[in-house]
Amino acid sequence: xxxxxxxxxxxxxxxxxxxxxxxxxxxxxxxxxxxxxxxxxxxxxxxxxxxxxxxxxxxxxxxxxxxxxxxxxxxxxxxxxxxxxxxxxxxxxxxxxxxxxxxxxxxxxxxxxxxxxxxxxxxxxxxxxxxxxxxxxxxxxxxxxxxxxxxxxxxxxxxxxxxxxxxxxxxxxxxxxxxxxxxxxxxxxxxxxxxxxxxxxxxxxxxxxxxxxxxxxxxxxxxxxxxxxxxxxxxxxxxxxxxxxxxxxxxxxxxxxxxxxxxxxxxxxxxxxxxxxxxxxxxxxxxxxxxxxxxxxxxxxxxxxxxxxxxxxxxxxxxxxxxxxxxxxxxxxxxxxxxxxxxxxxxxxxxxxxxxxxxxxxxxxxxxxxxxxxxxxxxxxxxxxxxxxxxxxxxxxxxxxxxxxxxxxxxxxxxxxxxxxxxxxxxxxxxxxxx
Amino acid sequence: xxxxxxxxxxxxxxxxxxxxxxxxxxxxxxxxxxxxxxxxxxxxxxxxxxxxxxxxxxxxxxxxxxxxxxxxxxxxxxxxxxxxxxxxxxxxxxxxxxxxxxxxxxxxxxxxxxxxxxxxxxxxxxxxxxxxxxxxxxxxxxxxxxxxxxxxxxxxxxxxxxxxxxxxxxxxxxxxxxxxxxxxxxxxxxxxxxxxxxxxxxxxxxxxxxxxxxxxxxxxxxxxxxxxxxxxxxxxxxxxxxxxxxxxxxxxxxxxxxxxxxxxxxxxxxxxxxxxxxxxxxxxxxxxxxxxxxxxxxxxxxxxxxxxxxxxxxxxxxxxxxxxxxxxxxxxxxxxxxxxxxxxxxxxxxxxxxxxxxxxxxxxxxxxxxxxxxxxxxxxxxxxxxxxxxxxxxxxxxxxxxxxxxxxxxxxxxxxxxxxxxxxxxxxxxxxxxxxxxxxxxxxxxxxxxxxxxxxxxxxxxxxxxxxxxxxxxxxxxxxxxxxxxxxxxxxxxxxxxxxxxxxxxxxxx
Numbered sequence: 001x002x003x004x005x006x007x008x009x010x011x012x013x014x015x016x017x018x019x020x021x022x023x024x025x026x027x028x029x030x031x032x033x034x035x036x037x038x039x040x041x042x043x044x045x046x047x048x049x050x051x052x053x054x055x056x057x058x059x060x061x062x063x064x065x066x067x068x069x070x071x072x073x074x075x076x077x078x079x080x081x082x083x084x085x086x087x088x089x090x091x092x093x094x095x096x097x098x099x100x101x102x103x104x105x106x107x108x109x110x111x112x113x114x115x116x117x118x119x120x121x122x123x124x125x126x127x128x129x130x131x132x133x134x135x136x137x138x139x140x141x142x143x144x145x146x147x148x149x150x151x152x153x154x155x156x157x158x159x160x161x162x163x164x165x166x167x168x169x170x171x172x173x174x175x176x177x178x179x180x181x182x183x184x185x186x187x188x189x190x191x192x193x194x195x196x197x198x199x200x201x202x203x204x205x206x207x208x209x210x211x212x213x214x215x216x217x218x219x220x221x222x223x224x225x226x227x228x229x230x231x232x233x234x235x236x237x238x239x240x241x242x243x244x245x246x247x248x249x250x251x252x253x254x255x256x257x258x259x260x261x262x263x264x265x266x267x268x269x270x271x272x273x274x275x276x277x278x279x280x281x282x283x284x285x286x287x288x289x290x291x292x293x294x295x296x297x298x299x300x301x302x303x304x305x306x307x308x309x310x311x312x313x314x315x316x317x318x319x320x321x322x323x324x325x326x327x328x329x330x331x332x333x334x335x336x337x338x339x340x341x342x343x344x345x346x347x348x349x350x351x352x353x354x355x356x357x358x359x360x361x362x363x364x365x366x367x368x369x370x371x372x373x374x375x376x377x378x379x380x381x382x383x384x385x386x387x388x389x390x391x392x393x394x395x396x397x398x399x400x401x402x403x404x405x406x407x408x409x410x411x412x413x414x415x416x417x418x419x420x421x422x423x424x425x426x427x428x429x430x431x432x433x434x435x
Numbered sequence: 436x437x438x439x440x441x442x443x444x445x446x447x448x449x450x451x452x453x454x455x456x457x458x459x460x461x462x463x464x465x466x467x468x469x470x471x472x473x474x475x476x477x478x479x480x481x482x483x484x485x486x487x488x489x490x491x492x493x494x495x496x497x498x499x500x501x502x503x504x505x506x507x508x509x510x511x512x513x514x515x516x517x518x519x520x521x522x523x524x525x526x527x528x529x530x531x532x533x534x535x536x537x538x539x540x541x542x543x544x545x546x547x548x549x550x551x552x553x554x555x556x557x558x559x560x561x562x563x564x565x566x567x568x569x570x571x572x573x574x575x576x577x578x579x580x581x582x583x584x585x586x587x588x589x590x591x592x593x594x595x596x597x598x599x600x601x602x603x604x605x606x607x608x609x610x611x612x613x614x615x616x617x618x619x620x621x622x623x624x625x626x627x628x629x630x631x632x633x634x635x636x637x638x639x640x641x642x643x644x645x646x647x648x649x650x651x652x653x654x655x656x657x658x659x660x661x662x663x664x665x666x667x668x669x670x671x672x673x674x675x676x677x678x679x680x681x682x683x684x685x686x687x688x689x690x691x692x693x694x695x696x697x698x699x700x701x702x703x704x705x706x707x708x709x710x711x712x713x714x715x716x717x718x719x720x721x722x723x724x725x726x727x728x729x730x731x732x733x734x735x736x737x738x739x740x741x742x743x744x745x746x747x748x749x750x751x752x753x754x755x756x757x758x759x760x761x762x763x764x765x766x767x768x769x770x771x772x773x774x775x776x777x778x779x780x781x782x783x784x785x786x787x788x789x790x791x792x793x794x795x796x797x798x799x800x801x802x803x804x805x806x807x808x809x810x811x812x813x814x815x816x817x818x819x820x821x822x823x824x825x826x827x828x829x830x831x832x833x834x835x836x837x838x839x840x841x842x843x844x845x846x847x848x849x850x851x852x853x854x855x856x857x858x859x860x861x862x863x864x865x866x867x868x869x870x871x872x873x874x875x876x877x878x879x880x881x882x883x884x885x886x887x888x889x890x891x892x893x894x895x896x897x898x899x900x901x902x903x904x905x906x907x908x909x910x911x912x913x914x915x916x917x918x919x920x921x922x923x924x925x926x927x928x929x930x931x932x933x934x935x936x937x938x939x940x941x942x943x944x945x
Contacts, residue, residue, distance in 0.1 A: 090887075154899040214689050238619050240909050251571070271804055271805055272794075272802055272803055272804055272805065273794055273799075273800040273804065274803065275807060276787070276790075276805060277794050277795065279783075280780055280783070280791060280794065283780045283781070283782045283783065284776070284779075284781070284782075286777050286778040287776065287777050287778060287779055287780050287791070288791075289739065289759060289776065290737070290739060290757070290759065290763075290769070290771050290777040291763075291791040291794070292760035292761075292763040292764075292792050292793035292796060293759075293760075293795075294758065294760065428669075
């Protein structure tokens with residue numbers, strides 16, 4: 001009988017094993033928790049971080065230290081020193097990141113702002129990619145590996161293919177997007193096929209990418225001919241992103257691409273069918289599956305697009321930032337900063353854009369701060385880290401500022417009584433029904 | 436022990452869950468706390484048990500004011516709680532579970548398991564519980580596990596016992612046994628608070644009934660009150676408990692399930708060789724105690740189960756090897772058992788949830804883009820048609836009440852052209868008004884000529900809706916019987932007896 005032969009072959013498994021589903025849903029819950037906060041929380045986290053930074057600036061400042069030696073004799077000296085240290089440092093940060101008031105004219109005064117845009121370009125691109133992965137409920141922390149893979153692909157095309165200007169630029173850029181997409185796509189594929197935990201796989205692929213690129217830099221694949229340094233030859237002129245605002249500013253058309261990527265991601269998530277499904281599996285994969293959405297296939301699609309966006313950062317690094325040939329440090333830690341950027345931007349495209357600009361400003365202004373005020377640039381790192389700390393602990397920020405917990409009704413322990421936690425609508429409904 | 440609650444008020448934000456509730460439970464009395472889900476019963480009991488702190492009011496035991504900072508204080512004061520979801524550790528033995536939390540130790544900190552065993556035997560003998568102290572809790576039937584919970588509470592000298600929806604997980608027979616136990620406890624002088632929304636049980640066992648609605652005490656009733664009187668107190672209006680429906684006009688068999696088996700992720704056979712058919716324009720109810728394979732059977736039809744053998748044929752087309760998408764496209768509508776986990780995305784708006792199972796094509800998607808204007812019109816229309824009480828279509832579904840959430844699911848599923856409708860626990864946790872609405876819609880779907888499967892653990896619902904009833908037990912179908920089958924027989928079938936064997940027993944008895 002055909003029925004029996006058929007029944008011998010069970011339906012092919014479409015689900016990853018259950019225990020992993022449990023685990024990753026824990027993760028997803030946590031990520032959702034972080035993302036669920038309002039923009040206010042993001043702003044407050046930045047404020048707290050700046051305050052912590054100010055304290056550090058004050059206590060490490062030599063002037064403050066000198067004045068505090070006779071604090072009880074003349075406390076005003078100490079306070080003045082603290083004020084001048086903090087205000088000097090943050091003023092320098094501002095001048096280095098936004099507008100240089102000491103400049104001769106407006107066009108040179110605005111240069112710091114364009115530097116901020118330059119420094120934020122890769123951060124935003126990578127942040128968008130990470131944000132997309134968060135939105136589908138995957139914790140992609142493989143930004144480093146994806147940037148390296150993208151940089152290797154874009155770079156290789158950029159210094160080997162002899163093609164005229166706009167064509168080579170586009171080819172190299174596409175190669176970069178492809179490299180990032182494949183590197184992240186592997187993760188999505190493994191997740192979908194085997195239920196592998198994406199956190200572990202992305203971390204491991206960071207190492208694989210790093211050592212693979214390091215190796216390729218020592219053999220004539222990526223290594224500059226005739227050189228013994230683990231470094232590539234410079235990009236061909238046709239592959240280099242041209243300056244956006246003329247030769248006086250560093251900012252390139254790469255920034256335009258990033259603006260385009262932000263618009264694209266906004267459209268994808270808020271207006272497209274695919275993005276709708278991404279958000280569905282990110283918020284509740286079980287309901288999405290029950291509604292006929294192929295969760296596993298979407299994990300692959302999502303990671304491919306996420307990787308391509310991170311790949312844009314990789315391409316920008318080699319085609320826009322370091323065009324004279326790169327080494328295995330080309331990612332400059334952007335892969336990890338991008339996680340912070342995505343969290344600070346609440347994984348919303350324009351939020352990520354703003355957070356990327358902020359971090360770009362920290363980076364651009366940090367050096368000015370060090371040069372002008374002798375404040376160690378590490379303070380900026382501390383500020384960034386404190387932001388992460390507070391973003392990862394929304395309840396802490398709420399506690400500090402006495403904010404109400406969202407949906408502050410404590411959840412009753414049992415499912416049956418769940419309606420009791422949100423019965424406002426129910427009351428209305430019942431009264432209505434009673435009529 | 437006399438328990439008195441005076442003016443208990445508990446707020447969650449702007450919501451008043453308990454509004455100056457007064458309650459007196461006399462020694463040796465079974466006091467039923469009756470109310471719909473969401474009326475505030477569980478909140479009140481959590482206040483009593485020290486899990487929540489009341490904003491206002493006081494708790495008195497034998498006329499002494501108590502202050503409970505946590506369940507520990509409440510237990511020490513003599514209050515015991517039998518939770519709806521048992522707070523037992525399955526891999527521990529009965530004695531170990533009973534001693535958990537107030538372990539007696541001997542010299543050197545070794546556990547005095549023997550004392551716990553003695554205690555279990557002693558209490559068990561006193562009330563005729565027949566519980567073996569060395570049995571692993573995980574191996575015991577649900578009804579016996581509940582007795583372990585009772586023993587646990589009694590071992591701590593509880594003189595006020597709170598039963599929170601104790602019959603939700605029991606078969607009718609086990610429910611009857613529980614009633615006997617409650618009467619025994621009462622005879623021994625224990626005061627009992629019995630929380631439920633099932634009218635029949637209340638009238639059977641309670642001495643006094645307090646009805647709670649929307650966080651307030653709306654009245655007291657005696658057990659002699661009729662079902663209709665009690666129900667109208669609960670919901671504030673007269674309701675019909677039975678579903679008005681015409682006789683079914685079944686057509687040809689539309690869904691044919693043949694020798695269907697399902698193996699779960701742990702390798703257990705959860706549905707075992709099940710065969711049945713559902714005719715067009717007929718409601719087949721699948722009854723049974725929770726966890727006897729009904730859930731998995733429904734999921735298997737929808738393509739949500741990975742390992743399925745046998746055959747599922749709808750209108751001549753096999754569904755067995757189709758993806759969930761394919762099954763939905765074949766015209767199957769589905770109300771999942773757990774609407775919050777499987778049916779809805781809480782963070783999505785009502786409109787977004789309404790398009791959830793048609794997210795990749797017409798009518799909501801054109802050339803890859805969402806048709807937001809169309810969706811808005813559609814959602815607004817469904818809001819009216821299904822009487823979904825919300826501020827608007829952009830309200831997040833997580834903010835809706837259970838009844839309105841279920842209406843969203845119902846609206847979504849019934850908006851497609853259906854060839855089969857599967858509703859799993861369609862009214863679980865809903866208030867009476869919403870139950871009526873859902874039932875009416877299900878019957879309307881049947882009358883439109885669609886074959887309907889209703890999976891339910893509530894016997895009342897099964898009897899009210901079904902044209903035929905299939906009873907499941909341990910993954911198999913015990914029998915398929917007409918809707919007018921005697922409830923006692925259905926109860927026995929839910930405990931695993933086949934209709935034939937029941938008839939034989941009856942014959943032997945007569």
